Amino acid sequence: MSETDPIADAAEETMQLDSQLDGDDRLKPEFVRKVLDAVEDGDDESARALVEPLHPADIADLFELTPNDQRRDLARAITDLLDGDVFAEMNDYVREDLIDALEPHEVADIASELDTDDAVAIIEDMEEDDQRAVLRALDPDDRAAIEEALSYPEESAGRLMQRELIAVPEHWTVGNAIDYLRGHEELTTDFWEIFVVDPTHKPVGTCQLSWLLRTPRSIPIGDVMQREQTLIPVDMDQEEVALRFQKYALISAAVVDPNGRLVGMITVDDIVHIISEEAGEDTLRLAGAGDGDINEPLHLTIRTRITWLVVNLGTAMIAASVVGLFQGQIARFALLAVLMPIVSGMGGNAGTQTLAVVVRALATNQLTSSNTARMILREFRIAVANGLMLGLLIGGGTWLIFGNQDLAIVIALAMVINNMIAGLAGVLVPVTLERAGVDPAVSSAVFVTTSTDVMGFLSFLGLATLWGLGG
Template sequence: MVDPSALDEETLTADTADEEVRPDDRIDDERHDEENRLKPQYVRGVRDALEAGDKGAVYDLVEPLHPADIADLIELFDSDERAQLAASITDLMTSDVVAELNDHVREVMMEALDPGAVATIAEQLETDDAVQLLEDLDEDDQKAIIAELEPETQAAVNSALAYPEETAGRLMNRHVMAVPEHLTVGDLIDYLREEGDLEHDFFEVFVIDASHHPVGTCSLNWILTTPRTVALTDVMKRDQTLIPVSMDQEEVALMFQKYALISAAVVDDSGRLVGQMTVDDIVHIISEEAGEDALLLSGAGDGDINEPIREAYSSRVRWLIANLGTAVVASAIIAFFGAAIEQLVALAVLMPIVASIGGNAGTQTMAVSVRAIATNQLTRTNTRKILWKELRVAVLNGATVAILIGIAAGLLYSPMMGAVIAAAMIINIAVAGLAGVLVPVIFERLNQDPAVASSVFVTMITDSMGFFAFLGLAVVSGLVGMG
């Protein structure tokens, strides 16, 4: 054992010079702030060097960065500056950097490069990352780039692109450690030691039969702690979770979550092993799906700050127009009771309160329902049960809010006005609770994403019902007349 005290500073420096810089080591340096984000003054320094045409200075400033930080730096620059920056740090633009880039930024940059350069980058990536690099490009660009790939990579990419987007077949890693079932543990260990192509990470070894069907799995810790003479069939786990190539990525993520998986085999329609999904892929999917659902609920499209203006406009304006149409319904109800509103200004003052509280209650229930559908907690089996539960919660919430607003309106205006707005509040919040469950469920039954337009319709229902219940009760109670 070496005595640490015997090592001088020069030796320590030499021994650690080639070590990879960890994220924690970069915090509070001249490039990163305390939250490990690139400092504005550092970014300005790179931009100044770029504008001055000093490629050497740009390279020296960027070279120490981690690939993920280089990707962040590129995204901080304007679109017309990114190509210039990439040209200044050509050999730093590795596949790791490209894989970390925002989808919109990567697409624009790949379109600016010639097919051979993109093919060189794609060759360095795992198949799933290479597919992600190519899938959003124009078909002509795709074909030109794929033609430049090595035959093996070309076949893998074409195979992946043949599957629908956001399915296991498109996202799976085709590097799989699979061995025949007749081996012993010792045979497997010898094979792993002698095999030269083990660059990819794997957490378990898949055991397959003669038809290439997976029959079991062996975790690495089992292999290392089992005597060499034991047959794999005696130590492997036969009960395994198999993922069809056509399974949607959201369903794959739910399987990993439900069964606490680290990796899982992906099989084709005939049950043959064709790839695997690993937990690092799932973390990305979960993050992507959660963000996507939140944005769809608001009608904000991709919600990406790098999204082109035309695409952002197109994805958002259609829901605003739809919302305009639903708002007309609520306005028509108000117009129908116009004469009654003219008789009592208090109705106009209190109407927005009924609609607003109902809308918020509907949004709460809708958010819970969309999440429950996404996580398979709300299914055909328990829809009635969940509907009944949410209705009871809505009535309790409505009664609580109704008491408060009823007392306030009774003191400010009249006891009858307090009773009317209290009753309207209970009705609207109860309707909001029903709509918050039923609208997403109906969309899901129609094979549509329940997050896409639920908010527009729930808002229409709660606004319309709020106005109708409040103004209708005011007329029925004799508080005001219709003419």
């Protein structure tokens, strides 16, 4: 019997993956269709054979690409491939749907395979009764760790951290640490550094694995470790945690309780997800689109969007009431009605540009109380420059098209004024909301748009009235 050729096996596996994924590492539509056809025909063996070579993240993608009414049938067909790693990679809404179909002991089995942070992500969104049933089915140690994590605020370091870490006392030598790592199979296998603690279990330093491997066994850990470290309070918001990882180029960091004791660690793979989520959230909130997740239940999406659309309807009525104040002037000179949307629309676009820059600066801690005045001045200068250029363009165009010098001057001045308002509102609104404890990404767009609409109409129609156009 010929021995298995590992190179040939690897080549065959690569060819299989090439037939399943496109150039952007996304599952091909024909592959997804083939798997679902096998499930629909009751051919579970063929479905498992197709799915088995996939990475857990690709299996999670397969479920997200599967229509909602077919996901549970797919889960039944490939149930032996649905391990904790797949659930950890899965979209929240898709995962919740599948978890609802499982018995508590099955959820407990999945959670027990995962690090604490991933297990918490699965359990935290369950109904309270189901959550208790799952916790009762867990081993006492796992249950205690997850219950402790659930006691921390949502989106905090306590929810994000994992308890599985390596901590050694400062008086050990490098040899002691290496023997400890090799002699205890129950220790976690995914780590980049070990934490050094004092007798009260407070972290006093960190030691990278590369340092251990390159240092003689007799050297004390205290002589190898780095004493300067970034400690994460257990109640710190996950967005602030991500900023610390980004600022200090961290791979992992110790999490400490209010007494300074080591209770967990956060690793960079979790932070990558947080950065992606927070960036997407801010963008979608600026548009009032909620989570913006295509797997979100339809009723939740409708409720979120209609809320902000109703708010926008109210602000539009405010702008319309300003136009109503000048209806007599508009009736005498109809060209005002033709041109006034240009002034308000351009102001809205300018305000949105500034708002996006400021919200990002606030989210990344680039904009603080120490440089707010400089930021306001900077954006005001940009607004004046843009307003002057746009004013000259629209004024010149109006003069050429309509041959009315007064109208050209009025619309040019209105464009400058509204751009200045847009620049100021784009900075002042999010900064004011942030200092008032309100998320600027959620509410700023409504106030900025209202400001530019109202001032656009008011400046253009007001100047036209003062100038005596149509009189």
